[in-house]
Amino acid sequence: MKINILKGMYDVLPDDAAAWQLVEKTVRDVCNLYGFGEIRTPVLEKTELFERGVGKQTDIVKKEMYTFNDKGDRSVTLRPEGTASVVRAYLESGLGAQGEPVKFFYIAPMFRYERPQAGRFRQHVQFGAEYFGIKDPAADVETILLLLSIYDRLDIKYELNINNVGCGKAGCRDSIRDGVKKYFERNLPKMCDDCRLRYESNPLRILDCKKESCMEITEGFSGTGEISCPDCKQYYGEIKKLLDENAIKYSENPKLVRGLDYYTTFVFEVSASGLGAQNSVGGGGRYDSMVKDLGGSDVPAVGFGSGIERVILAMKSRNPGKQYGTKPKIFVVFQGEKAYKEMLPVLSYLRNGLNINACAVFGKSLKAQMRAANKSGAAYAFIIGDREIEEGRYKLKNMETGEEKEIRSGEIENLNKIFGVSI
RNA sequence: GUGGGCGUAGCUCAGCUUGGUUAGAGCAUCUGACUGUGGCUCAGAGGGUCGGGGGUUCGAAUCCCCUCGCUCACCCCA
Numbered sequence: 172m173k174i175n176i177l178k179g180m181y182d183v184l185p186d187d188a189a190a191w192q193l194v195e196k197t198v199r200d201v202c203n204l205y206g207f208g209e210i211r212t213p214v215l216e217k218t219e220l221f222e223r224g225v226g227k228q229t230d231i232v233k234k235e236m237y238t239f240n241d242k243g244d245r246s247v248t249l250r251p252e253g254t255a256s257v258v259r260a261y262l263e264s265g266l267g268a269q270g271e272p273v274k275f276f277y278i279a280p281m282f283r284y285e286r287p288q289a290g291r292f293r294q295h296v297q298f299g300a301e302y303f304g305i306k307d308p309a310a311d312v313e314t315i316l317l318l319l320s321i322y323d324r325l326d327i328k329y330e331l332n333i334n335n336v337g338c339g340k341a342g343c344r345d346s347i348r349d350g351v352k353k354y355f356e357r358n359l360p361k362m363c364d365d366c367r368l369r370y371e372s373n374p375l376r377i378l379d380c381k382k383e384s385c386m387e388i389t390e391g392f393s394g395t396g397e398i399s400c401p402d403c404k405q406y407y408g409e410i411k412k413l414l415d416e417n418a419i420k421y422s423e424n425p426k427l428v429r430g431l432d433y434y435t436t437f438v439f440e441v442s443a444s445g446l447g448a449q450n451s452v453g454g455g456g457r458y459d460s461m462v463k464d465l466g467g468s469d470v471p472a473v474g475f476g477s478g479i480e481r482v483i484l485a486m487k488s489r490n491p492g493k494q495y496g497t498k499p500k501i502f503v504v505f506q507g508e509k510a511y512k513e514m515l516p517v518l519s520y521l522r523n524g525l526n527i528n529a530c531a532v533f534g535k536s537l538k539a540q541m542r543a544a545n546k547s548g549a550a551y552a553f554i555i556g557d558r559e560i561e562e563g564r565y566k567l568k569n570m571e572t573g574e575e576k577e578i579r580s581g582e583i584e585n586l587n588k589i590f591g592v593s594i
Numbered sequence: 595g596u597g598g599g600c601g602u603a604g605c606u607c608a609g610c611u612u613g614g615u616u617a618g619a620g621c622a623u624c625u626g627a628c629u630g631u632g633g634c635u636c637a638g639a640g641g642g643u644c645g646g647g648g649g650u651u652c653g654a655a656u657c658c659c660c661u662c663g664c665u666c667a668c669c670c671c672a
Contacts, residue, residue, distance in 0.1 A: 175663085178663090178664090214643085224635095229670095230669080230670050230671080231671080234595085234670090235670080235671085252671095252672090281672080283670095283671075283672095285669090285670075285671075286595085286596095286667095286669090287664095287665085288665080288666060288667065288668095289665085289666065289667090290672080291670095291671070292671080293669095295672060296672095297672060299672095319655090353631035365669075376670095379670090381668090381669095424615085429671090430670060430671055431671090446672090447666080447667090448666080448667060448668090449671075449672075451671070451672060452672070453672070454671090454672070476672065477672065478671090479672085480672075481672055482672090502632095504631080504632095506630055506631090507630090536625095536630095537630055538628085538629060538630085538631065538632080539624085539625095539632095540631085540632090541631050541632040541633095542632055542633085543630095544631095544632060545633055546632085546633095552631080552632075554630085554631075556630060557630095558630075566631090568631075568632090570632070570633090573631095573632085573633090575631090575644030
């Protein structure tokens with residue numbers, strides 16, 4: 172009986188792995204340039220970490236977590252998002268104790284129990300960055316610059332949306348919530364069932380409703396930022412000014428609300444095309460109260476997360492058919508018993524001695540080996556036959572032009588010079 | 595959790611409406627033409643529990659019921 176993969180999971184096969192490696196390398200390179208250090212946290216954490224960090228009222232915590240009891244009867248959860256774990260590690264490591272800013276990045280799998288669809292999985296990999304210890308609009312903008320630099324290098328076309336969702340202080344968020352409720356109060360009978368529920372549980376989410384009837388009503392809403400406290404307004408205004416000064420294009424979306432409760436004042440979302448019904452490749456914002464909520468001191472922070480599957484979808488839709496993998500340089504083919512014995516030593520020498528990407532197949536006729544060489548896309552076929560061995564030479568065939576040249580067996584190390592093979 | 599679409603060869607699919615020889619095609623694979631040389635062409639070959647179970651029928655890929663899976667969308671997110 173064949174066992175197949177779990178719903179919402181996928182295997183990355185070699186052809187795709189090349190694209191993954193490119194994304195991962197780009198993330199590491201750019202994060203290093205920006206002074207963010209890699210952090211690797213466990214996949215499994217105490218359930219409470221996410222309940223407190225992400226928020227008990229969020230969909231993620233309420234219905235999407237892979238939660239179970241371990242053998243010690245502790246409730247544990249497969250990480251559904253990156254920030255809470257990083258905050259936990261930040262506190263546990265004591266790296267913030269000197270009061271210096273701390274900058275982390277990660278590339279890590281996340282788990283959410285949802286119904287899969289295009290661009291959405293139960294296990295997906297996010298890269299993200301978290302910037303602790305500085306509350307200054309420049310830090311927010313620098314974080315955005317980091318994310319957009321990665322997208323630029325990967326040749327993704329994107330749009331940046333930003334909003335001010337207010338902070339937790341001095342009734343700021345509360346007044347926004349009240350303002351939203353007040354605005355929708357009269358129209359409530361005309362709105363969808365979901366929104367009527369949201370009105371009580373999480374009024375801000377009404378702004379995000381995609382039902383046409385609700386959107387029409389939302390149209391006239393001034394936006395969350397208008398109602399926020401003076402501090403938030405000022406901070407948000409400075410971010411916009413810095414974005415302008417740094418020539419970062421963005422759209423203000425006064426209705427942008429993120430599904431995670433921990434964001435304060437500034438949120439952003441980056442959208443791209445080619446992701447099915449989804450259009451968000453990455454998002455983030457400021458979360459100035461989470462460190463304290465998780466038992467630390469009052470440390471401000473800003474960060475983002477971005478889904479690698481969606482990044483790759485966006486890359487592919489922008490460059491259809493592009494190959495990210497490498498092809499063998501030399502395909503070694505043989506004919507005869509003596510040649511068979513010489514195969515592995517020759518391959519080893521090409522690979523380990525000359526550092527050439529070399530391949531071969533066994534148990535096939537010469538013709539079949541040549542077919543395999545052709546299919547592999549190798550630049551050269553290196554032909555070893557008993558005849559060649561007796562005469563102390565090999566043949567090297569250019570697979571593109573069909574041209575064949577000879578090389579004496581003692582001079583393989585001169586492949587470069589003799590044939591102009593670029594290695 | 596809700597709703598639509600789809601499960602036939604390794605892959606992409608036709609056949610199903612109106613049940614009827616050994617279930618097809620393209621691509622891929624293998625072999626040969628070319629006995630030591632790939633791509634192009636031609637000839638041939640292998641490969642199927644028709645997702646699974648039950649029912650109707652002389653007869654089911656085809657009709658009915660159940661079930662499993664995939665997929666897209668909603669909700670929400672990356």
